[in-house]
Amino acid sequence: MQDCHKSQKIALCMVGLPARGKTYISRKLHRYLNWLGYNCKVFNIGNYRREICGTECDKSFFDSKNEQATKARNECAQMALNDLINYLNSDGEIAIFDGTNTTKERRNMVQCSLLQQCQNVQTLWIESICDDADVIQNNIRLTKLNNPDYVSMNPEDATKDFLGRIKMYEEVYQKIDLDENLSFIKLINIGEDIQIHKVKGYLLSKIISYLMNLHIYPRPIYLTRHGGSTFNQENRVGGDCDLSQQGIQYSEQLGKFLLDEFPTQEQRNQIHCLTSTMKRATHTAEIVCNILKINYLQLKTLDEINVGICDGLTYTQIAIQFPEDFAERKVNKLTYRYPRGESYLDLISRIEPIIYEIERSREPVLVIGHQAILRCLYAYFHRNEISEVPQLEIPIHAIIKLTPAAYYCEEIRIKIDPETGERKQIEEDLQIARINMLTKKKSYILL
Amino acid sequence: MQQYKKTQNKLILVLVGLPARGKTHISYKLNRYLNWIGYKSEIFSIKGAQQNNDQLDQNIDYELEIDPANQQFVDVRQQLSFTAAHQLVNFLQNDGDIALYNGLTSTKLDRQKLKSLFKEKLKLEYQVFWIESICDDPQVILNNINESKLSRFKEKTIEQFMNQINVLAQDYESLENIENLSYIKLINIGKLVKVHMLEGYLCSKIVSFLLNLHANNRQIYLVRSCQTEYHLLDKIGGDPELSATGKQHSQQLGDYFIEELKGNKNITFFTSQMKRGIQTAEIVGDKLGIKALKTKNLDEIDYGICDGLTVKEIAAKYPKQIKERKANPLEFKYPRGESFLDVIHRVEPIIYEIERSREPVLIIAHVAVLKCLYAYYHCNQINEIPNIDIPINCVIKLVPIPYHCLESRVIIK
Numbered sequence: 001m002q003d004c005h006k007s008q009k010i011a012l013c014m015v016g017l018p019a020r021g022k023t024y025i026s027r028k029l030h031r032y033l034n035w036l037g038y039n040c041k042v043f044n045i046g047n048y049r050r051e052i053c054g055t056e057c058d059k060s061f062f063d064s065k066n067e068q069a070t071k072a073r074n075e076c077a078q079m080a081l082n083d084l085i086n087y088l089n090s091d092g093e094i095a096i097f098d099g100t101n102t103t104k105e106r107r108n109m110v111q112c113s114l115l116q117q118c119q120n121v122q123t124l125w126i127e128s129i130c131d132d133a134d135v136i137q138n139n140i141r142l143t144k145l146n147n148p149d150y151v152s153m154n155p156e157d158a159t160k161d162f163l164g165r166i167k168m169y170e171e172v173y174q175k176i177d178l179d180e181n182l183s184f185i186k187l188i189n190i191g192e193d194i195q196i197h198k199v200k201g202y203l204l205s206k207i208i209s210y211l212m213n214l215h216i217y218p219r220p221i222y223l224t225r226h227g228g229s230t231f232n233q234e235n236r237v238g239g240d241c242d243l244s245q246q247g248i249q250y251s252e253q254l255g256k257f258l259l260d261e262f263p264t265q266e267q268r269n270q271i272h273c274l275t276s277t278m279k280r281a282t283h284t285a286e287i288v289c290n291i292l293k294i295n296y297l298q299l300k301t302l303d304e305i306n307v308g309i310c311d312g313l314t315y316t317q318i319a320i321q322f323p324e325d326f327a328e329r330k331v332n333k334l335t336y337r338y339p340r341g342e343s344y345l346d347l348i349s350r351i352e353p354i355i356y357e358i359e360r361s362r363e364p365v366l367v368i369g370h371q372a373i374l375r376c377l378y379a380y381f382h383r384n385e386i387s388e389v390p391q392l393e394i395p396i397h398a399i400i401k402l403t404p405a406a407y408y409c410e411e412i413r414i415k416i417d418p419e420t421g422e423r424k425q426i427e428e429d430l431q432i433a434r435i436n437m438l439t440k441k442k443s444y445i446l447l
Numbered sequence: 448m449q450q451y452k453k454t455q456n457k458l459i460l461v462l463v464g465l466p467a468r469g470k471t472h473i474s475y476k477l478n479r480y481l482n483w484i485g486y487k488s489e490i491f492s493i494k495g496a497q498q499n500n501d502q503l504d505q506n507i508d509y510e511l512e513i514d515p516a517n518q519q520f521v522d523v524r525q526q527l528s529f530t531a532a533h534q535l536v537n538f539l540q541n542d543g544d545i546a547l548y549n550g551l552t553s554t555k556l557d558r559q560k561l562k563s564l565f566k567e568k569l570k571l572e573y574q575v576f577w578i579e580s581i582c583d584d585p586q587v588i589l590n591n592i593n594e595s596k597l598s599r600f601k602e603k604t605i606e607q608f609m610n611q612i613n614v615l616a617q618d619y620e621s622l623e624n625i626e627n628l629s630y631i632k633l634i635n636i637g638k639l640v641k642v643h644m645l646e647g648y649l650c651s652k653i654v655s656f657l658l659n660l661h662a663n664n665r666q667i668y669l670v671r672s673c674q675t676e677y678h679l680l681d682k683i684g685g686d687p688e689l690s691a692t693g694k695q696h697s698q699q700l701g702d703y704f705i706e707e708l709k710g711n712k713n714i715t716f717f718t719s720q721m722k723r724g725i726q727t728a729e730i731v732g733d734k735l736g737i738k739a740l741k742t743k744n745l746d747e748i749d750y751g752i753c754d755g756l757t758v759k760e761i762a763a764k765y766p767k768q769i770k771e772r773k774a775n776p777l778e779f780k781y782p783r784g785e786s787f788l789d790v791i792h793r794v795e796p797i798i799y800e801i802e803r804s805r806e807p808v809l810i811i812a813h814v815a816v817l818k819c820l821y822a823y824y825h826c827n828q829i830n831e832i833p834n835i836d837i838p839i840n841c842v843i844k845l846v847p848i849p850y851h852c853l854e855s856r857v858i859i860k
Contacts, residue, residue: 178639360648
């Protein structure tokens with residue numbers, strides 16, 4: 001549905017003390033909205049401050065009574081805001097303003113600037129409130145200590161200084177008030193309490209639903225293709241065929257692998273197993289879940305991409321029978337839609353509810369799916385550019401384990417030999433890995 | 448995600464709020480939605496308990512007799528509220544999935560008693576989610592009374608009713624975090640919403656659903672795309688273009704809507720991504736000066752291996768499937784295609800969009816998809832879906848009002 005609702009620009013503004021997960025939320029939203037196909041960018045005030053004022057700022061820099069520093073910080077915020085407004089006035093569709101924005105004065109300034117200087121913009125304020133000391137301590141440990149601000153300090157001093165910094169902000173913190181008349185969502189103690197005020201519109205409603213499902217429990221997500229099928233062997237697309245002999249063997253080895261990953265039955269009972277309604281995936285799931293002694297869920301949403309009139313043909317046959325389509329697909333694999341079938345963009349739209357489901361789940365998730373489907377799912381977790389999706393490598397007879405960490409996903413790929421059960425950790429295809437390296441580098445700077 | 452229901456615990460949704468806060472309206476809408484997506488859901492209220500009780504005077508509407516000074520009525524209401532709770536427990540112990548409770552829940556003590564009753568009587572895993580509706584806008588409350596209660600007042604006046612509510616308000620206790628309940632508070636029809644301890648797939652969905660509700664009674668128009676060659680050949684499925692007659696009919700459709708919508712360009716206008724949907728919508732849209740949003744969610748049901756065949760050919764080639772479909776038309780899945788249940792699931796985001804829209808909605812789609820959409824507004828049970836009549840060249844106008852949905856049909860010729 002994303003082609004429908006692109007008329008209005010959207011500015012999402014974060015509010016909250018340091019170490020409340022604002023950047024975490026900004027990055028997740030950024031990934032989600034990019035994946036859906038929107039032009040989205042994060043503007044992090046901290047990054048501007050580091051570039052302009054340097055990284056040698058200790059907590060006194062954040063004291064509101066320090067006039068010179070306050071002036072400098074306001075200038076940084078203004079610069080970030082200006083860049084954001086320029087972005088929305090050109091080809092940007094959604095901009096995320098990642099900063100503390102902890103005073104009514106600052107919020108008022110930002111809100112007025114946005115409404116005056118952007119053509120047709122909707123704003124949503126996202127406030128993250130947390131008073132759980134353990135969570136805050138953990139946040140600091142995971143995300144601040146590697147921050148460029150503290151690279152040269154030892155962890156204890158860094159933590160002490162950062163806690164001091166938080167205190168500076170606390171002195172002037174004003175939570176969002178109803179009289180500010182802003183559209184907002186308050187996430188309190190990681191979603192234990194949620195308050196939503198004056199939210200209207202298709203995309204904002206979607207963003208709200210997405211935010212309500214976020215949490216920080218580090219549960220693993222396993223993605224694997226169904227075992228090899230008879231069509232795979234013949235290089236055919238589509239169809240609803242069953243597993244080949246090797247496919248059955250892989251399923252059994254996969255089950256054994258997961259037995260080792262989850263040593264107790266109690267742990268296995270927690271696994272959320274999702275699969276499609278197609279024979280090859282269901283058969284794989286049946287074998288695996290028999291070994292694990294758990295149930296699985298069949299969702300039509302996870303069915304492989306619908307190849308329409310090309311169903312059952314080999315790639316060679318498609319090239320001969322539908323040469324124009326074959327050529328078009330090579331040029332634009334992302335948007336190309338099989339006649340009477342689907343495109344990758346349709347797929348992304350189709351599997352969106354699964355993303356919600358996986359995000360919401362606080363327990364391990366196992367998805368037994370198909371190549372195109374998994375490419376879309378993987379792209380979401382791995383923050384790939386949408387254009388890369390159709391080329392992502394999801395090898396057969398291998399399982400990908402993703403563990404969401406602070407700002408990225410840890411990944412392990414294990415190839416499982418169907419006959420011997422030998423497990424080998426593999427790397428991604430080098431060319432794609434190179435592209436990812438570039439994006440990963442960016443992600444560290446944007447802390 | 449209807450498959451999820453098999454692993455879902457039983458769910459109890461309890462409504463909290465003073466009279467004339469829209470509790471019954473919310474419960475009806477939720478109940479309708481949950482049944483539509485495949486759960487077995489039912490409402491248990493004072494009204495319902497009264498209908499089943501022969502010993503009571505059925506001429507008195509105990510749901511409206513809220514006068515706290517009348518001890519006899521207070522006692523009867525307590526008793527009915529209690530009965531409703533027991534009926535609810537019975538329902539869930541058997542094959543019910545979700546129960547909505549609309550009884551006496553205005554004080555902490557009432558709620559505590561209810562929780563204990565559930566704990567004592569329900570011998571299976573269950574979850575309770577509390578839905579509170581708060582309103583301090585007198586105009587909204589007045590509208591509410593006018594729309595849903597006034598017709599049932601016998602000797603009472605609106606003023607009397609409002610006074611009685613004000614007395615009740617003095618003892619009313621809003622939900623508090625200390626009660627340790629999982630809840631959502633809807634304040635002034637969702638202008639402000641507070642959610643506490645939200646857990647579970649279904650409750651998340653229910654919250655998203657509730658966020659979209661509003662009180663505007665706007666019209667929803669359901670129309671089939673116009674005639675194609677496939678119609679003339681009696682073929683099903685496919686992606687044919689409009690025939691010449693089809694294009695003509697689309698023009699007439701456009702003229703009809705020019706009159707009907709009276710120049711309102713703010714309408715929510717959807718169509719499918721099939722050629723006949725797009726073409727009909729283009730012609731109609733041109734006349735109205737608006738563009739339709741094309742979504743694959745509104746595409747016709749996938750007929751799988753039967754796609755493009757005539758009815759006779761299907762009967763000859765796939766007699767076994769015809770038999771299966773006759774036996775269970777709702778769940779029957781065309782081989783390599785979809786079933787009505789799949790279509791319902793696919794069309795669910797459109798329902799959210801329709802609910803969210805406060806302006807008139809115009810949908811140009813196809814038979815099976817429209818049956819599912821229509822059923823959401825009109826049917827109490829989804830197994831009625833296969834039998835719904837959605838004729839071609841006919842505009843079905845639905846206007847949802849509290850507790851009902853008005854319908855009118857106009858044939859365009």
